[in-house]
Amino acid sequence: xxxxxxxxxxxxxxxxxxxxxxxxEGEAQSAEPPVSESQAExxxxxxxxxxxxxxxxxxxxxxxxxxxxxxxxxxxIEFGEVxxxxxxxxxxxxxxxxxSDGNRNLILYDGSNITVNSLTEKVYAQTEKPGGIDAAIxxxxxxxxxxxxxxxxxxxxxxxxxxxxVQSIDYVESTDIFGVPAHHLAGLxxxxxxxxxxxxxxxSLPLRVVLTYRYAEGQPQYRAQFSDWDxxxxxxxxxxxxxxxxxxxxxxxxxxxxxxxVQQGEAAEQAGEQP
Amino acid sequence: MMIRPTIIFTFLCTTIFLLxxxxxxxxxxxxxxxxARRGGNFSRSGPAASGSFSSRSGxxxxxxxxxxxxxxxxRSMQQPRGQQAGxxxxxxxxxxxxxxxxxxxxSRQESRSAQQSRNQQARSxxxxxSKQSREQSATxxxxxxxxxxxxxxxxxxxxxxxxxxxxxxxxxxxxxxxREDRQDFYEDEIDDDWGEGDWDxxxxxxxxxxVAGTVAIGTALTYDAVYSQSCTVTELVVSGVTYYQCGPTxxxxxxxxxxxxxxxxxxxxx
Numbered sequence: 402x403x404x405x406x407x408x409x410x411x412x413x414x415x416x417x418x419x420x421x422x423x424x425x426e427g428e429a430q431s432a433e434p435p436v437s438e439s440q441a442e443x444x445x446x447x448x449x450x451x452x453x454x455x456x457x458x459x460x461x462x463x464x465x466x467x468x469x470x471x472x473x474x475x476x477x478i479e480f481g482e483v484x485x486x487x488x489x490x491x492x493x494x495x496x497x498x499x500x501s502d503g504n505r506n507l508i509l510y511d512g513s514n515i516t517v518n519s520l521t522e523k524v525y526a527q528t529e530k531p532g533g534i535d536a537a538i539x540x541x542x543x544x545x546x547x548x549x550x551x552x553x554x555x556x557x558x559x560x561x562x563x564x565x566x567v568q569s570i571d572y573v574e575s576t577d578i579f580g581v582p583a584h585h586l587a588g589l590x591x592x593x594x595x596x597x598x599x600x601x602x603x604x605s606l607p608l609r610v611v612l613t614y615r616y617a618e619g620q621p622q623y624r625a626q627f628s629d630w631d632x633x634x635x636x637x638x639x640x641x642x643x644x645x646x647x648x649x650x651x652x653x654x655x656x657x658x659x660x661x662x663v664q665q666g667e668a669a670e671q672a673g674e675q676p
Numbered sequence: 677m678m679i680r681p682t683i684i685f686t687f688l689c690t691t692i693f694l695l696x697x698x699x700x701x702x703x704x705x706x707x708x709x710x711x712a713r714r715g716g717n718f719s720r721s722g723p724a725a726s727g728s729f730s731s732r733s734g735x736x737x738x739x740x741x742x743x744x745x746x747x748x749x750x751r752s753m754q755q756p757r758g759q760q761a762g763x764x765x766x767x768x769x770x771x772x773x774x775x776x777x778x779x780x781x782x783s784r785q786e787s788r789s790a791q792q793s794r795n796q797q798a799r800s801x802x803x804x805x806s807k808q809s810r811e812q813s814a815t816x817x818x819x820x821x822x823x824x825x826x827x828x829x830x831x832x833x834x835x836x837x838x839x840x841x842x843x844x845x846x847x848x849x850x851x852x853x854x855r856e857d858r859q860d861f862y863e864d865e866i867d868d869d870w871g872e873g874d875w876d877x878x879x880x881x882x883x884x885x886x887v888a889g890t891v892a893i894g895t896a897l898t899y900d901a902v903y904s905q906s907c908t909v910t911e912l913v914v915s916g917v918t919y920y921q922c923g924p925t926x927x928x929x930x931x932x933x934x935x936x937x938x939x940x941x942x943x944x945x946x
Contacts, residue, residue, distance in 0.1 A: 468722070468724040468725050469722070470718065470719050471722050472718060472719060473719075478718050506934070522936055524929065524936065526930070538876075539875055539876075547931065547933065547934070548727070548934040550726065551727050553728070553876055563729075566730060591730065592730050593730060612727065612728075614723040614731045617724070617731055622724055623724040623725075623727045652928070652936070653928075653930045653931070654932070655896055655930040655932035655937060655939065658941070659896070659939060668942070
């Protein structure tokens with residue numbers, strides 16, 4: 402009888418301990434926020450879009466974009482531009498730009514040289530950069546300090562970039578945009594809130610992007626709408642090769658000129674010091 | 677019947693007045709395309725102009741106020757975060773290495789104090805010994821002096837050798853620290869084309885106003901900053917390069933961001 406009582410107590414203790422262990426495990430698992438079904442779906446749609454676009458060897462698209470420029474007095478002013486983008490992987494890129502103030506620029510990459518040509522001011526700058534579109538874009542922005550909005554969408558590493566940057570993504574709604582059925586997604590990177598509308602169906606292409614720089618003063622936005630997607634454009638090498646227009650003046654990129662200017666300045670100072 | 681001309685006259689006056697008002701309003705708004713382009717000196721720049729999925733300005737406590745150019749609309753962008761972080765890290769490391777060197781400096785000071793103390797003691801001994809030596813024979817004095825000189829030289833040589841060793845160790849430590857700093861900086865900031873996921877932020881340092889009278893060579897300025905000065909900007913082509921002169925300052929044009937900037941350069945010929 403005595404042994405029976407001890408047996409019951411032991412069994413009860415064992416059950417309690419196993420119950421507590423299960424509870425603790427459950428709490429540990431709930432420390433990470435659970436990914437909802439719609440969030441998982443949103444991530445799949447985003448990555449499908451990234452995969453589709455980065456594997457498309459040739460495409461042409463028009464973007465109508467606008468961005469907020471927060472002025473010194475805090476006012477937010479919207480500026481816009483239209484870009485016609487032609488991509489021919491791995492090493493040809495052509496971007497025609499018309500800003501809202503009428504300035505027209507052309508960016509070309511032919512696999513060896515990056516050229517920027519201002520048709521309005523009749524000047525151009527050119528620098529050598531072999532290595533393909535991805536390397537040229539990174540160099541263009543990082544080293545030459547030039548703007549290339551939504552540059553990441555043009556690279557073949559779009560999927561890796563989004564994997565690396567997107568901290569969370571939600572499915573907002575199924576909607577129609579410009580008459581095309583689309584998935585409306587909203588996500589976060591470390592510094593930017595973004596929304597993207599991805600075409601539903603086989604062609605997972607971005608139709609609209611809104612970026613909000615949430616930590617920047619005034620929380621400015623960049624908004625772009627994509628239209629006229631052409632995944633089999635007619636292209637030829639001449640489209641990506643630059644021939645200086647008559648009367649066009651060659652200038653430098655800022656970092657190149659700054660380096661030369663500083664060296665010349667030092668030389669001038671030294672010459673001035675000599676009696 | 678006399679009322680009709682009066683009505684017509686009143687109507688004509690009112691029409692002219694209203695048209696005048698409309699024309700004045702159009703003129704006040706700037707009128708033509710040319711003035712609309714350079715309208716209100718509004719800046720197109722800012723983090724949103726980059727159209728990037730990341731923003732360097734965002735990670736810095738969310739404020740851009742320090743980068744603003746007072747009174748003008750073109751904004752200076754912040755120094756790339758990586759550079760600031762690198763500088764900060766290097767400053768910290770420099771500080772740490774200074775702190776690490778402090779014990780060395782302290783030991784040198786202690787060494788100097790000990791040497792001074794020893795020298796004082798030696799001088800005191802010398803005086804004492806010379807007092808005693810005066811009482812001794814000339815031969816004894818000579819022997820004592822010789823012994824003193826030998827001891828003093830040995831002490832001095834030992835101290836000097838210690839000092840040299842300490843200095844060498846300090847400089848070795850300093851060189852090691854500097855090498856580590858450089859390695860850390862390159863590993864962190866220039867490891868590949870893609871950085872830490874903000875390679876496409878593309879913010880540019882372009883000044884929208886000349887705050888002081890002189891501007892350092894290499895400074896990038898907007899069109900408005902250059903042409904709003906009191907001088908007359910003149911163009912000069914030297915060896916195929918177009919220069920712009922405003923008073924004693926010379927400029928050349930370059931691409932930055934999405935526009936053309938004016939960069940302060942040395943006068944042509946250098």
